Amino acid sequence: MFNSIKLKSALLSVVLLVLLLGVWEGIYQAPQDSKPLTEYELLMGGATQEARVPPPSEIIKLGYEELSDPFYDAGPNDKGIGIQLGYSIYRVTVGFLLAALIAIPVGFLVGMSPLMYGALNPFIQVMRPISPLAWMPLALFIIKDSEISAIFVIFICSIWPMLLNTAFGVANVRKDWVNVARTHELSHIKTALLVILPAAAPTILTGMRISIGIAWLVIVAAEMLVGGTGIGYYVWNEWNNLNLASVIFSIFMIGVVGMFLDMTLAYAARWVEYQE
């Protein structure tokens, strides 16, 4: 009874999906039969037909093949989609964790001290709107390693939401709770750990969630730039091979992995949430 809405939504989702794929498949089939080849197409020897967006059936077939052996490795330009996604997830994780390691303590400092807030705020405000990819040339020049440069770009793009959310959460901890800590003569460290951290944790987690979302958006673009490995590189490479089914399947997988990354943090957020 209580999940009848849920059930109905799920059913509707499936209907919409089938409808969408059906129309797509239909559009793909339709012109082939009806229209005669134009002069241009005749000249091209029917090549344009190969460049058409492939139908869902083809993509699903490819997806099945890819997913049944996701981790094969046959040289630098022929790796399974699992390996490519793995590289991207690895870079995002390392960059994100490094950013958290710095953003959360600094955010704490900024949130707790109006002096530090005033001092650091101009830097933050200027650095934050810079597209993370704009750092890439500089990173490549200084670091001279495309792998670490990609991680650096992830680091730089994930740091701001976490830093700002931490600072905001810490600065807005209810005064009453801080007063509870004060009347119990807690040291600064204990106040930070026992009162401010748990009070600000939901806001901090929200920042982390935003960060990982942005990091996953950015890694695709960054890997397209630096090449070598990763899902971004893979998409670009398949596009160069005109393998559109593979491109579409990768796009779908990027969405799925992004969703899982977000769900992981949403799950973590449930642990620190509290009701006032």
Add this chain to the structure above:
Amino acid sequence: MNTHFLQVQGLKKSYPGPGKSPETVIFEDANFNIEKGEFICVIGHSGCGKSTILNILAGLDEASDGVVIMNEKEVSGPSLDRGVVFQNYSLLPWRTALQNVTFAVQARWPEWSKERILEHSHRYLDLVGLKGAHDRKPSQLSGGMRQRVSIARAFATQPQLLLMDEPFGALDALTRGVIQEELIKIWTESKQTVFMITHDVDEAILLSDRILLMSNGPKARIAESVKVSIPRPRKRTDIIHHDNYYTIRNHLVDFLVNRSKLVSEDESAKQPYPKEITFPE
């Protein structure tokens, strides 16, 4: 020489006015003493500065002038010797009722073992009638239950002075009555010194030894100190039959309705406040 447990001398609080206008004086010339084991209630109109005085006593706020001396030592900053029950309970919502109390007990006696801390905390939660609700989060407790946790937390640390800011303000009359009686019970056992703010005249008469009356702000004063000459133990149902009950009650109400405005306006009457008022038993 200093025989009083707590002395408040010439206390004043003012805030800078907007721009170059003169400062706003919330209250000034507040003088009063509290003896060990006394239960003091403060009554006054909203905004006269009661919470401000309490926060200064707690060490959470700073006075603009004057001193607070407890145990012959000047109060500067918060201390575990002065427990506070805040108006809005101020429980930490991510901790259970029990964890809110152990938090305080552990801060008070860091050298205690885990078992001892738990045993002590359980005892105080039981004392305020919260058996069976120890492991619930504040959001799962009613307003009255939250206030009990807050009271248990304050009493559990056995402070020398207990400060309570309208602890029952948000409760319905029935719950209020029950918790008042629990408070009397704990207070009788612990012999704690209590300084409590209330809006409720009957509550003040039931609970306190002495009632401090504050005149209206700005420039409020502690105008009178009324002794509640009704013998203990007191019961809510019985004290209304005592001869002094209505005498005191009328005096308090008359002050609040008629005289509280006048005191602050009457500059010429700069007598050493507060006026001591006692009705013979």
